[in-house]
Amino acid sequence: MxxxxxxxxxxxxxxxxxxxxxxxxxxxxxxxxxxxxxxxxxxxxxxxxxxxxxxxxxxxxxxxxxxxxxxxxxKVYTPQDIEDIFSVRLLLEPAAARFACQNQSAMGLLAMEHAVARIEATHQQGDPLDNIQANWSFRSAWINMVPNKQLVDTMERLHDRADQARIACLQDADFRLGTLQRAQGICQAFRQRQADEAAALIHENLLICSAAYCVKQAELLA
The missing domain is CATH 1.10.10.10 (Winged helix-like DNA-binding domain superfamily/Winged helix DNA-binding domain)
Structure with missing residues (x-):
């Protein structure tokens, strides 16, 4: 060839x-x-x-x-800014997860599974920066299977707007554990090709993170 x-x-x-x-x-x-x-x-x-x-x-x-x-x-975002950003993400990411699950590849699923293992390892180590990188790898793994690249570009522009609050939240062991458990559930939904379940779990994760980040951002700005 x-x-x-x-x-x-x-x-x-x-x-x-x-x-x-x-x-x-x-x-x-x-x-x-x-x-x-x-x-x-x-x-x-x-x-x-x-x-x-x-x-x-x-x-x-x-x-x-x-x-x-x-x-x-x-740029300093207020808790209201973060809530507004997540309201847009809630419109985009569950649908994207459904597309990704339907369009998944063996390589993409393997990348998700490896990322979940990294999230678990970094949770045990307690380093929020390593943990956020592992979570970032997990999100990238499923987003890379979204066939609509315009949708991906839009989501990527919204993702990094609450990083200081995200890192502060991930310093808490209970929050890291919840993040791990939700990643495991999302990965399981992909593994079983349950697109609607994957979308619902992404929706749930966004709601939990939005609430936690808004509280933490208010504390950071106080």
Whole structure:
């Protein structure tokens, strides 16, 4: 069979910087007290300033950063903001989970199962950053099986808006255990190809997380 003339394009510097910053935000490595300055980031990465600036502006346009007189900082969301964001996620993600379950692959299911094992291991270790990364891997595993990429793009833009509250919640062992149990239930629904059950469990998880994050965000801002 002839090789395809189309090759996957390697991400350019802006895309690489954007991906790195977005992941650091999602994992809680960038806090509210951190100021992101384009020339400082460019110097640390040994790249030019312009692609870093463009990556920061993209994150600002997506609602993850605010600009200041000197650099960028994490956007501060109120509990009401978080509730509003989750109300949109509730409209999108259960339906996406149903599509993913119907469209699942053996490789995708295996990725979900591996992620659940990581969630359990990091729950036992008690590290919220490792645990949030494991939960992120689990979410990515089922979302990667959603056939509608426009839906995926929309969901991804909403996911990282409550990261500080999420990390604070995951410091609590009971909350981590509940997260693990819900991930196990979702994985089981996928394994049995119960699309409606998968959608219902995603809906339940979003409701629980929304309530917990709103309470925690109010405490963080107090």
């Amino acid at each position: 002839a090789a395809s003339p189309y090759k996957k394009r390697e991400p350019n510097i802006r895309e690489q910087v954007y991906g790195m910053l977005r992941q650091d935000i999602a994992l809680g490595k960038i806090g509210f007290d951190v100021r992101l300055v384009d020339n400082e980031i460019a110097s640390s990465l040994n790249v030019s300033r312009m692609p870093v600036r463009e990556a920061l502006l993209q994150l600002k346009n997506e609602g993850m950063l605010d600009s200041t007189s000197r650099g960028f900082v994490l």
